[in-house]
Amino acid sequence: MTTLALPTAPSEVRELIREGRLVQTTAGMSPGHVQANLAILPKEVAFDFLLFCQRNPRPCPLLEVVEAGEVEPSEFAPGADLRTDTPLYRVYEYGEMTAEVEDISEFWRDDLVSFLLGCSFSFENALTNVDIPIRHMEQDSTVPMFITNIPTASAGMFSGPMVVSMRPIKREQVVRAVQVTSRFPAVHGAPVHIGDPSAIGIGDVMKPDFGDPSEFEDGEVPVFWACGVTPQAAAMASKPPLMITHSPGHMFITDKKDEDLSVI
Amino acid sequence: MTTLALPTAPSEVRELIREGRLVQTTAGMSPGHVQANLAILPKEVAFDFLLFCQRNPRPCPLLEVVEAGEVEPSEFAPGADLRTDTPLYRVYEYGEMTAEVEDISEFWRDDLVSFLLGCSFSFENALTNVDIPIRHMEQDSTVPMFITNIPTASAGMFSGPMVVSMRPIKREQVVRAVQVTSRFPAVHGAPVHIGDPSAIGIGDVMKPDFGDPSEFEDGEVPVFWACGVTPQAAAMASKPPLMITHSPGHMFITDKKDEDLSVI
Numbered sequence: 001m002t003t004l005a006l007p008t009a010p011s012e013v014r015e016l017i018r019e020g021r022l023v024q025t026t027a028g029m030s031p032g033h034v035q036a037n038l039a040i041l042p043k044e045v046a047f048d049f050l051l052f053c054q055r056n057p058r059p060c061p062l063l064e065v066v067e068a069g070e071v072e073p074s075e076f077a078p079g080a081d082l083r084t085d086t087p088l089y090r091v092y093e094y095g096e097m098t099a100e101v102e103d104i105s106e107f108w109r110d111d112l113v114s115f116l117l118g119c120s121f122s123f124e125n126a127l128t129n130v131d132i133p134i135r136h137m138e139q140d141s142t143v144p145m146f147i148t149n150i151p152t153a154s155a156g157m158f159s160g161p162m163v164v165s166m167r168p169i170k171r172e173q174v175v176r177a178v179q180v181t182s183r184f185p186a187v188h189g190a191p192v193h194i195g196d197p198s199a200i201g202i203g204d205v206m207k208p209d210f211g212d213p214s215e216f217e218d219g220e221v222p223v224f225w226a227c228g229v230t231p232q233a234a235a236m237a238s239k240p241p242l243m244i245t246h247s248p249g250h251m252f253i254t255d256k257k258d259e260d261l262s263v264i
Numbered sequence: 265m266t267t268l269a270l271p272t273a274p275s276e277v278r279e280l281i282r283e284g285r286l287v288q289t290t291a292g293m294s295p296g297h298v299q300a301n302l303a304i305l306p307k308e309v310a311f312d313f314l315l316f317c318q319r320n321p322r323p324c325p326l327l328e329v330v331e332a333g334e335v336e337p338s339e340f341a342p343g344a345d346l347r348t349d350t351p352l353y354r355v356y357e358y359g360e361m362t363a364e365v366e367d368i369s370e371f372w373r374d375d376l377v378s379f380l381l382g383c384s385f386s387f388e389n390a391l392t393n394v395d396i397p398i399r400h401m402e403q404d405s406t407v408p409m410f411i412t413n414i415p416t417a418s419a420g421m422f423s424g425p426m427v428v429s430m431r432p433i434k435r436e437q438v439v440r441a442v443q444v445t446s447r448f449p450a451v452h453g454a455p456v457h458i459g460d461p462s463a464i465g466i467g468d469v470m471k472p473d474f475g476d477p478s479e480f481e482d483g484e485v486p487v488f489w490a491c492g493v494t495p496q497a498a499a500m501a502s503k504p505p506l507m508i509t510h511s512p513g514h515m516f517i518t519d520k521k522d523e524d525l526s527v528i
Contacts, residue, residue, distance in 0.1 A: 047311040050318065051329055055339075065315055067419070075319075075417065153339065156331070182528040185449075189527070263453070263527050264446040 010077065010253045014085040017253075023087050023102055025249035027137075032125065034187070034258055035251035036063055036076065036116040037228040038086055039235060040104075040244040043068045046113035048156025052234060053115065055153035059162050059230030061118035061186050063254070069110035076254035082114050088247035095239035104244055112244075117228050118187030119251055120165055122258040126180045132173050135214040142249070143167070144208035145227050149201025150192065152230060157238040163229040164192060166205065168220040177223060186261040193224040200224065274341065274517045278349040281517075284366055287351050289513035291385065291401075298451070298522055299515035300327055300340070300380040301492040302350055303499060304368075304508040307332045310377035312420025316498060317379065319417035323426050323494030325382035325450050327518070333374035340518035346378050352511035359503035368508055376508075381492050382451030383515055384429055386522040390444045396437050399478040406513070407431070408472035409491050413465025414456065416494060421502040427493040428456060430469065432484040441487060450525040457488040464488065 006022075007013060010030045016022040026035055041049055046068070053060035064076045071082045083105045091099040091107055099107075120143065124134050136143045143165045150162040169177050174194060182190040197205040205222050206213045210229060216222075235243055246252060270286075271277060274294045280286040290299055305313055310332070317324035328340045335346045347369045355363040355371055363371075384407065388398050400407045407429045414426040433441050438458060446454040461469040469486050470477045474493060480486075499507055510516060 047314065050311065050314050051331070054314065054318070054326055054329060062318055065318060067315070179528075185527050263449050264443070 010255045011079065013253055014077070014080055017087050018081065018084045020102055026087060026251045026253055027121065027249060030253050032257050032259070034063070034076070034254045034256045034261060035119050035121045036254055037119050037232070038082065038246040038252050039115045039117065039232060040082070040112050041115070041235065041240055042242055043111040043113050045157060045240050048158055049115065049231070049235065051155035052152070052158040053117070053231060055155055056230065057185065058188060058192060058226035059152065059228065061188055063116040063118055063186060066114040066116070068113050071108070073114070073116055073254070076116060076256050077252070078255070082252070083108050086246045086250060086252045088250040090245050090247050092236060092243040092245070094241060095236045100247060107242070107244060116252060116254070117231065118261070119228055120188060120225065121251070122187035122261065123181045123184050123189070123225065125258050126184055127177060130176060130180050132169060132177055135168050136212065139212070139214065141212035141214070143211050144214050145210040145229055146202045147209045152234065158234045160230070160234040160237050162192070163227045163233055164200070164224040165227040166208070166214065166222050166224050168214055168216045169223045171219050171221050174221055174223060181225070183262040183264055184258070185263060187258070188226050188228070191223050192226050195221055197222055274519045275343065277517055278341070278344055281351050282345065282348045287366055290351060290515045290517055291513060294517050296389065296521050296523070298327070298340070298518045298520040298525060299383050299385045300518055301383050301496070302346065302510040302516050303379045303381065303496060304346070304376050305379070305499065305504055306506055307375040307377050309421060309504050312422055313379065313495070313499065315419035316416070316422040317381070317495060319419055320494065321449065322452060322456060322490035323416065323492065325452055327380040327382055327450060330378040332377050335372070337378070337380055337518070340380060340520050341516070342519070346516070347372050350510045350514060350516045352514040354509050354511050356500060356507045356509070358505060359500045364511060371506070371508060380516060380518070381495065382525070383492055384452060384489065385515070386451035386525065387445045387448050387453070387489065389522050390448055391441060394440060394444050396433060396441055399432050400476065403476070403478065405476035405478070407475050408478050409474040409493055410466045411473045416498065422498045424494070424498040424501050426456070427491045427497055428464070428488040429491040430472070430478065430486050430488050432478055432480045433487045435483050435485050438485055438487060445489070447526040447528055448522070449527060451522070452490050452492070455487045456490050459485055461486055
């Protein structure tokens with residue numbers, strides 16, 4: 001088996017992905033660069049989805065919208081092709097997954113609008129940069145995610161509860177965690193809730209709706225961030241004729257740096 | 265002549281406006297509350313305008329989008345009616361102003377989508393709160409605005425240069441001005457340029473394209489912020505069949521406080 005020396009430049013990583021040589025989750029790839037959630041929908045529902053994102057910026061932080069029929073995110077990844085440059089895609093028809101593929105060229109239509117949304121990897125970098133450890137990384141597991149009782153603002157056919165991700169944070173680091181993630185509203189930003197899970201409708205913090213449970217150590221507090229699964233769940237619940245997303249953890253890697261997105 | 269003791273609650277001010285008893289510019293009304301630029305466009309161009317705003321958040325900071333046919337901004341001003349609650353409106357047909365009215369009920373159609381955008385009044389409050397004076401307020405004149413050579417990112421039919429407003433700031437207060445306005449990206453946020461006007465295509469800082477010139481005092485630097493005239497200019501240049509806006513300075517007053525919009 002050949003060990004691949006992975007390049008760090010986003011464009012080079014995307015090229016490997018495009019060639020089908022890198023079908024894996026993208027955590028840790030192109031460190032310091034923004035990775036994005038991908039949602040592709042027909043033009044007929046694009047205005048409502050754009051509005052849903054505008055109304056719910058914490059769970060749905062829009063990075064770039066690529067207009068109907070275009071495949072290049074010219075702001076975040078000039079030269080890229082959204083049909084091939086994500087490692088793995090899921091295709092949904094009327095809310096049911098009908099395919100998981102490495103290339104969506106055969107599904108492409110000229111009326112498809114693509115949405116790139118911020119992802120937790122960026123604010124997790126902001127945390128680790130100030131030595132706040134991320135438990136699910138230490139455990140090598142998937143971040144725990146929960147359906148809350150926090151409503152989103154609906155738009156047209158799109159509605160549903162906010163989904164959050166949870167990270168145990170040492171009590172004395174909670175304020176710092178709020179500060180450093182607040183700089184990045186374009187990638188979920190500050191937490192939506194600190195402490196008591198039941199206050200936002202979570203029955204058991206060790207039984208996530210998606211992902212794996214994160215273990216707690218003494219003196220740690222559960223801290224909850226709005227999660228990019230929210231718009232995907234809202235979109236799927238609305239059962240559009242066609243929707244294409246990245247597969248979980250298999251993100252679209254952009255050329256922008258996390259620091260490019262800080263507001264201060 | 266009766267002197268009106270003006271209420272400060274936004275809903276009460278809007279009621280006076282609705283009754284036609286307050287047809288004047290809104291500067292200084294409901295202090296500390298967010299005032300908004302208003303742009304109303306037919307649904308057929310609404311997706312492109314929403315996208316234009318999403319792509320140009322500094323000149324086009326979206327506060328709320330009110331869907332086709334609805335007249336109540338339920339997030340920023342529950343109970344308000346966008347057809348009557350702005351003191352003065354301008355109606356444009358194919359890019360030409362055809363009416364200036366206090367009430368747009370007769371022009372209303374069920375396919376009209378309304379956009380509320382952040383306005384400079386909010387970040388000017390952030391400046392005066394830290395004792396940075398605003399020259400055009402001292403002069404009792406209109407803020408000077410300039411068409412720059414900074415391009416916007418186009419979306420569909422909408423494109424054009426960024427328009428900026430300028431305020432002279434004491435050299436030793438420039439950093440503070442950047443800091444306090446950076447907290448408010450939803451109302452234009454941080455400056456887009458500091459210093460040499462020619463660097464952004466402005467020939468003579470004393471000859472604004474819109475508004476009145478602001479006088480400089482010794483040791484003051486011109487500081488430029490993205491301006492809400494940008495999307496209006498882009499929209500008018502595209503000559504849509506119908507567009508309705510507030511009249512300059514006659515803003516829509518919302519229930520939200522400026523501080524509600526700070527990111528940190």
